[in-house]
Amino acid sequence: MQFGIFTVGDVTADPTTGRTPSEHERIKTMVAIAQKAEEVGLDVFATGEHHNPPFVPSSPTTMLGYIAARTERLILSTSTTLITTNDPVKIAEDFAMLQHLAGGRVDLMMGRGNTGPVYPWFGKDIRQGIPLAVENYALLHRLWREDVIDWSGKFRTPLQGFTSTPRPLDGVPPFVWHGSIRSPEIAEQAAYYGDGFFANNIFWPKGHFQKLIELYRRRYAHYGHGTPEQAIVGLGGQVFMRAKSQDAVREFRPYFDNAPVYGHGPSLEEFTEQTPLTVGSPQEVIEKTLQFREAFGDYQRQLFLMDHAGLPLKTVLEQLDLLGEEVVPVLRKEFAVGRPADVPDAPPAHPALARA
């Protein structure tokens, strides 16, 4: 089982001090957090992709390439890469290059984004969101698997005799996840290709995601990739910990109350009751995370959101210490118990990693 963190890369004022970090500071912070993730024994660092303030990560492979050079084991990923508004040719090139530089420690997650104006900014029509995701990924999939392609489609200029370079490391493309919070079409897409499905369940109650994941598992089997239980599932999570539960609540509350996306809405108590958010002791985080398996079945990757809403770097690093030292070792052990032998405990690793 893989454990890691995913970051939105927001530049948000610390509500307890009123101080807003600069973009430069935030970018350096993200790198420090990624390095810390490796240091404390986590497996994955994933960055979001955004093209508007207050977010800094517009250029994920640049950042991941830099992190690749400063880490040795960490798998570098995205959450998500915009399959709708990026040119699939550029995605193919950028991530193949990253794969070579990182020695295969790369996978990526496709998403459609949640910011409407990004579509027109990149010359696309938001009403075509699903068709764009379908066509662009079909092209990306071929670009990594066929050396020379002839292609024409609805949304991009045609390609004749085109070769995407560099070719994937050892001829093996990066593993791909498809992220969705709402669309059954995306679960279907992940199932069709035998790719992973990531349900970012951090904002929504679980019943909705149970249906989506169940659909993905069923269709994964339908397309002959394995049993429903063997499908590759990833989940989100969000935690804030202190040794004493009440200390965690007291410290996190101002960040929660003012957080982008859900701040000034439901109370911390309502939110923790209805979503995966856990604010409490490491033991409480362990208990809540173990419940995910009961709801969604044995799964392969757990990513936590740890560094948003203006939390200072020092606090985030302390959180990662707790996660790496007290939470993840227990989760690894517990998740291994009862996992059937024929259910993978991680997404497929690049063959280059076995040699390393």
Add this chain to the structure above:
Amino acid sequence: MNELKLVAVTAGLGKPSSTRLLTDRLATAVTEHAGAGSAVDVHVVELRDLAVDIANNLVSGWPSSALGAALEAVSDADGLIVVTPVFAGAYSGLFKSFFDLVEPEALTGTPVLLGATGGTARHSLVVEHALRPLFSYLHALTLPTAVFAATDDWGAGADTYGGGLPARIDRAGREFADLLARLAGDGIPRARVERDARAAGQDELDGPGGQGEADVVPFEQLLAGL
């Protein structure tokens, strides 16, 4: 015999409120005119009780369980009665916010009886210029007769022409009951049949126990549809 699911959404803020009073009277009138032959299950949704949940849903993206149940009741109704107080010349913000959260197709074909309350009869056309376009947008089937109750209508100074408010409520109840009966046809209200057909299209999430694999849009079809 099929039980008719009548849901009344009421946006009055006082307790008690004249908006709730009008809502209850309309529901009673519809039930009486539905006659002995058909059982009517009346379910009242008080938006006042859901005000904070509605605001939270707007900012967080998901409903509380109480609000979720109310939205489901409205989506599953065979007939809807909707009553709002007039605020600033239109329906109240709370009323609109609730209907902003109803799924876009959920009210397609649903019969709706419109009602509103206000301080004076000068607001009476609010049912025509504010309420009716909203429900037309949602593809609901609004009854041509709508009921507006001004404060005076509850006592002295009431408009007594043609029997006043009680007669207008009675007429609306009779016409709405007739509409529901006609739409019911062979006993299953048409709104419910259409809604079930729509739901079947969305039930790919519900697995083989429900509507079956036929409801998934297969990926080849998504590719071919480009």
